[in-house]
Amino acid sequence: MNPIDDETLQAYVDGELDKPGAARIDAALAHDAALARRVQQARDLRAQLRAAFDPVLDEPAPARLSALLQPRSAQTEIPAAPSVLPVGGRGISTTRRRATRRWFVPGAALAASVALLAVALWWWQPGDDLVRMQGGQSFAAGALTHALDETLASEPDAHAPVAIGLSFRSTDGRICRTFVLRSPPARAGLACHSDAGWSLPVLSAVTPPEGGGELRRAASDLPPEVQAAVDARLRGNVFDAQQERAARDAGWRQLPSRRGAGKTR
Amino acid sequence: MNSSDAVREGLIPLLPRLRRLARALAGQVADADDLVQIVLERSLARAAQWRPDAALDKWVFAIARNAWRDELRARGRTQHLFAPEESGEMAADRASAQPAQQLELAMALAALPPDHREVVALVLVEGMSYGEAAELLEVPVGTVTSRLARARATLQAHLGKDA
Incomplete structure (x- = not known):
C-alpha cells in the first residue's frame, strides 16, 4: 500500500479526512506501528498546544480590555483607554499600541519593583538637581518640579528635557504623573502630588532604544517597575486632556471635572 | 440596538478566545493583550462593516490576524517577535x-x-x-x-x- 504522507496523516488527526480516507488509515493503524506512532505524535502536539494556551480562557481579562466592552453609559465612569498620550502620525498599529503597552503588569513585576526601587533610589543620588531628599523620601526639584507643575501631556514638546506621560488619580486620592527625563542618563518615574511637593515613589533608569536612536519616550515604553507602580495606584482611568488641564489649573489638588471623560475616541 | 452595540455585546463572550488566539500569535502576555486591545478598538470602530449574518468570531479573528501582521510589519521583525533577552x-x-x-x-x-x-x-x-x-x-x-x-x-x- 502507499505510504501515508504527512498532510494526509495530519488531516486524519484533525478530523479533516473524508470517510474513505479515514477508514483507510484506521485499517492501516491496526498493523503499522510506525504509523500509529506518527498519529500519536500529531495528537500529542495538538493536545500540548491546547494545554499551553487553553488556560488563557480562564484568566481574568485585564481591566483595560474589559473596559472597552462596557456600554457607553458605563464608560463615562470607566473610560476606555488612555487619551492624553502623545499621538504621532503613525496610526493605531504603533502609536496607540505603544501608548498602552504593558499596562498589564504581572504580579511578579510588582514584587520586582520593590527591589528595583532601591536600585532606582541609588541611581538617583542626592545632589542631582532634579531630585531632593526629605524625610527619607525623594521629591522632585528644579526643572522636574516645574515640568510636573506646568507641562501638559496633551501639548508635548519633543525638545523639552522632561516628558510627561500619564496623569491619573491615585487610589489614595493624590494626583500622580509619569515622566521621562530625556537627557542622559535617561530616567523614568512616577510623581505623586502632596503638600510637600511631588514625591517620587519610583524612579528608574531607561534603556535607550536599539540602534541608538533618539530617545523619544514619554508615556510609552515605561520601564516595568514604573508601570507596576502606576498599575498599583491607578483607580479608574488616566486623565484625558480636559481633565489634565483642569487638574493643573487646580494646582493638582482637586479632583478634576469628569466632563469629557467619555470622549475617549 | 445599533451595530456598534451588537458588536460590543458580541465581543464580551469572545474575549477569552480572542486572548487565547492573541497569546498564540504574539507569545508574551503583554504583547498579546496589547494586540487584543487593538483588535477590540478596531472591531468597535468598524462595527458598521459587520453583517449580523456573518459569524462575529471569524470576523474578529480576521481583524486580529491582520492587526498582528501589521504589528510585525511595524516592528520590522518578521521572525522573532521578542528579543532573546525578553524571553x-x-x-x-x-x-x-x-x-x-x-x-x-x-x-x-x-x-x-x-x-x-x-x-x-x-x-x-x-x-x-x-x-x-x-x-x-x-x-x-x-x-x-x-x-x-x-x-x-x-x-x-x-x-x-x-x-
Missing part, C-alpha cells in the same frame, strides 16, 4: 503555572515563521477547520494544509530534541 520575561510569566515542556512549546511556536504560526494558532489552538482558516487567511486550503504540516514538523522536531 526570560515570558518564562517568568509562565513558569509558575506551566510545565517546562509547554513553555518550550510556546517558545518554539513563537520562533515559527508568521505564515506557519498563524495556521497553528487558528487550527490547532483556536480549533478552526482548514477551510475556515483558509477563508480567513485568504489562501487556498492546500496552502493551509502544507503550512500546517511544515509547522507541525518543526514543532515536533523541536519537542523531540528536548525530550
Whole structure:
C-alpha cells in the first residue's frame, strides 16, 4: 500500500479526512506501528498546544480590555483607554499600541519593583538637581518640579528635557504623573502630588532604544517597575486632556471635572 | 440596538478566545493583550462593516490576524517577535503555572515563521477547520494544509530534541 504522507496523516488527526480516507488509515493503524506512532505524535502536539494556551480562557481579562466592552453609559465612569498620550502620525498599529503597552503588569513585576526601587533610589543620588531628599523620601526639584507643575501631556514638546506621560488619580486620592527625563542618563518615574511637593515613589533608569536612536519616550515604553507602580495606584482611568488641564489649573489638588471623560475616541 | 452595540455585546463572550488566539500569535502576555486591545478598538470602530449574518468570531479573528501582521510589519521583525533577552520575561510569566515542556512549546511556536504560526494558532489552538482558516487567511486550503504540516514538523522536531 502507499505510504501515508504527512498532510494526509495530519488531516486524519484533525478530523479533516473524508470517510474513505479515514477508514483507510484506521485499517492501516491496526498493523503499522510506525504509523500509529506518527498519529500519536500529531495528537500529542495538538493536545500540548491546547494545554499551553487553553488556560488563557480562564484568566481574568485585564481591566483595560474589559473596559472597552462596557456600554457607553458605563464608560463615562470607566473610560476606555488612555487619551492624553502623545499621538504621532503613525496610526493605531504603533502609536496607540505603544501608548498602552504593558499596562498589564504581572504580579511578579510588582514584587520586582520593590527591589528595583532601591536600585532606582541609588541611581538617583542626592545632589542631582532634579531630585531632593526629605524625610527619607525623594521629591522632585528644579526643572522636574516645574515640568510636573506646568507641562501638559496633551501639548508635548519633543525638545523639552522632561516628558510627561500619564496623569491619573491615585487610589489614595493624590494626583500622580509619569515622566521621562530625556537627557542622559535617561530616567523614568512616577510623581505623586502632596503638600510637600511631588514625591517620587519610583524612579528608574531607561534603556535607550536599539540602534541608538533618539530617545523619544514619554508615556510609552515605561520601564516595568514604573508601570507596576502606576498599575498599583491607578483607580479608574488616566486623565484625558480636559481633565489634565483642569487638574493643573487646580494646582493638582482637586479632583478634576469628569466632563469629557467619555470622549475617549 | 445599533451595530456598534451588537458588536460590543458580541465581543464580551469572545474575549477569552480572542486572548487565547492573541497569546498564540504574539507569545508574551503583554504583547498579546496589547494586540487584543487593538483588535477590540478596531472591531468597535468598524462595527458598521459587520453583517449580523456573518459569524462575529471569524470576523474578529480576521481583524486580529491582520492587526498582528501589521504589528510585525511595524516592528520590522518578521521572525522573532521578542528579543532573546525578553524571553526570560515570558518564562517568568509562565513558569509558575506551566510545565517546562509547554513553555518550550510556546517558545518554539513563537520562533515559527508568521505564515506557519498563524495556521497553528487558528487550527490547532483556536480549533478552526482548514477551510475556515483558509477563508480567513485568504489562501487556498492546500496552502493551509502544507503550512500546517511544515509547522507541525518543526514543532515536533523541536519537542523531540528536548525530550
